Amino acid sequence: MPHDVELIILLAVGFGVALIFGYIAARLRLPPLIGYLIAGIIISPNTPGVVGDLHLANQLAELGVMFLMFGVGMHFSLKDLMQVRRIALPGAILQISVATLLGIGISMLWGWSFGSALVFGLSLSCASTVVLLKALGDRGLLNSVNGKIAVGWLLVEDLVMVLVLVLLPAMAVLLGGQALSSGAENENIWLTLGITLLKVAGFIAFMLIIGKRLVPMIMQVVARLGSRELFTLTVVAAAVSIAFGAYKVFGVSMALGAFFAGMVVKESDFSQRAEAETLPLREIFSILFFVSVGMLFDPRILIEQPIHVLGTVAIIMIGKTIAAMALVLFFRYPINTALTVGASLAQIGEFSFILATLGVSLQLLSLEGQNLILAGALISITLNSFIFSAVEPIQNWIRNRSHLARLLERSGDPLAMLPDAVSQDYLRDQVVIVGHGEVGRRITKTLMEKDIKVVIAEENREIVENLREKDIAAVCGLATEPSVLIQAHIQHARLLVLSPMDILDIHKIVDIAKTLNPQIQVLVCAESKAEAEVIRKDNIGEVYFAKEEMAKNMTNHILHQIEVAHHQSSSH
Structure with missing residues (x-):
């Protein structure tokens, strides 16, 4: 051959x-x-x-x-x-x-x-x-x-x-x-380890101080030219040259160099484009x-x-x-x-x-x-x-063996119950918000600014702990479990607000909520147009879909601007 x-x-x-x-x-x-x-x-x-x-x-x-x-x-x-x-x-x-x-x-x-x-x-x-x-x-x-x-x-x-x-x-x-x-066998092992750690620290410092600014700046300059192939070449050159430079100049592995190259590219305003442009090449080499x-x-x-x-x-x-x-x-x-x-x-x-x-x-x-x-x-x-x-x-x-579930989940978790500091008076006509993601955070902030009572039901323990540190009533657990909504006092709530989630979970939560409180009003944030249409057909509550609401707000703003301009021209 x-x-x-x-x-x-x-x-x-x-x-x-x-x-x-x-x-x-x-x-x-x-x-x-x-x-x-x-x-x-x-x-x-x-x-x-x-x-x-x-x-x-x-x-x-x-x-x-x-x-x-x-x-x-x-x-x-x-x-x-x-x-x-x-x-x-x-x-x-x-x-x-x-x-x-x-x-x-x-x-x-x-x-x-x-x-x-x-x-x-x-x-x-x-x-x-x-x-x-x-x-x-x-x-x-x-x-x-x-x-x-x-x-x-x-x-x-x-x-x-x-x-x-x-x-x-x-x-x-x-x-x-x-x-x-070669020759490294005869060196003191702790000296070798110390030198390696110093080199790694030097490389990381170089990348965080210089690379973090230089690479995004080069990408920005190239992006302005509008050439797709040059932009792709810039990202690939950054990955390979930083990896090789890490090995040659700092004596650290090319793998570590490539890892930090990826991190500094992610810091750029063009990170999503860089990821999309280099994906085929990365997949080929993978x-x-x-x-x-x-x-x-x-x-x-x-x-x-x-x-x-x-x-x-x-x-x-x-x-x-x-x-x-x-x-x-x-x-x-x-x-x-x-x-x-x-x-x-x-x-x-x-x-x-x-x-x-x-x-x-x-x-x-x-x-x-x-x-x-x-x-x-x-x-x-x-x-x-x-x-x-x-x-x-x-x-x-x-779950069907509740004694086993209780044993595994160690019932008595303090985050699974509302704190004693939350008064019974507070737990009437409150708004129960399931999920504290981007949508839940914004709604919670606005309602609390208006002095409207809010209780959050959230899976992530760290989020619940942070909310409680801010004296916001929150309970930890899956809202598809009746105990979580009971702890949020859904039976006395005015409104139930559901952040984007799986449609099957939405049905489970609404069924539990309406069993405990038949009069409760439900607001659902849908993830897609198709999901919004399904929820509307099921008639389980008011449905909001992000792109739809954005279009309504933009249309109202346009109509308002046209109305103002028309009013100004007619007054002249």
Whole structure:
């Protein structure tokens, strides 16, 4: 085979086979990345048939890692994380610790060294953001409280893994591996670690002080030219050059450089356009990354070491899930939140692959360990959609055994009841607002300015705690549960206001409210025109749809302006 066409052959065969198996995976309602991994296995040296160039595949995988990390940086939202920080931050750190310890424990029983066991355990502790976002999106849960907690949890996991990727090369020799740079073996390990941390701190400071201003400024200058391809090139050049500069100038990983490149691009006024323009390129390189990961996998491990594979899958799908659910329930969140977060974390993905590849290059992790991680990822991602499908039946089964539900949810939660300071006089003719998102916040603020009594029913505990700190009456829980509306004293309320939510939940809440208070008036904020029409047909209350109300307000403003202009011209 002529050397100069190996890249073309790899791309042609890799993309062709990835397309076929990605399509099959999508038809089976599985994440397409399962198909990409299988495509890599088929063209790998470990299976018969067409063999792709592994060296070239690894170089393309490096680009894939950079663009994956760039995408993670662009999706990283400090605002989203802050909304759920009290559960996501301690929860994710404790869950990573539990999963890592389980991984260390089982692999040391197999006779592995501590260094190998640590990399193995860390690889099993982090779930795939790609798989999670797809699973939540397919079920319409991305903007729900449970979805935000799961995404916030994964953001913390991503940050921890970024830190691990930075520190692992510096710690490699201490853990029994080999340093990436020659001569580093003879250096003092703590000096190496200190220098690494200083370099990372220097790079972060540079990005936050200079990069945060320079990159958006360059994007703005290029955007004014109106050239789409130049704008796309600017974003790609920023991602690749910052990643390379981080490695060359500061000596930190290209993955960290790409992550911060994504973060500074997100700070730009053109972040949405940048995300849309670079999405196809990022997806192409992500596919190459998953194909190259598949090429590293040796399927013989499934036959030769089935017990090890089962142990790995058990940690990912049972150990991590139970630990996460226990932590969510400990923080007094409801069963459905615990089940959703548990299902979200019952898989591993891209960070696990990146960490495993780094572990092998540092001679910390054996090829057997890498194969076990890849097998665990393939099996857990394939089964993840079935776990999500089981959330509702399991929740219903627990709810039907109320003693078990009370035990799990630890009844007596102070946030599930209104404070004693809220007088009985206050709880008459009040407005009950379900949900304290953008719509709920605006309505609450306006009503309170007019001295109209308000009670908020909200799922997010942190929001309820913040409201109570401001002396606003609020109760925590799902409004589809009668106890929550009873606590909000719906039986004495004048109005029920529902923020945008699932139409089935709207029906449940209104049914409960009208059973407890047949005279109550209901106002519903619909998410779409179709939803607004369905609610109107069901005649459950007044319906408001954002675009419709905006059009009415703008029309009234236009008519008012025309009337004023007409009046002025006639007076002259």
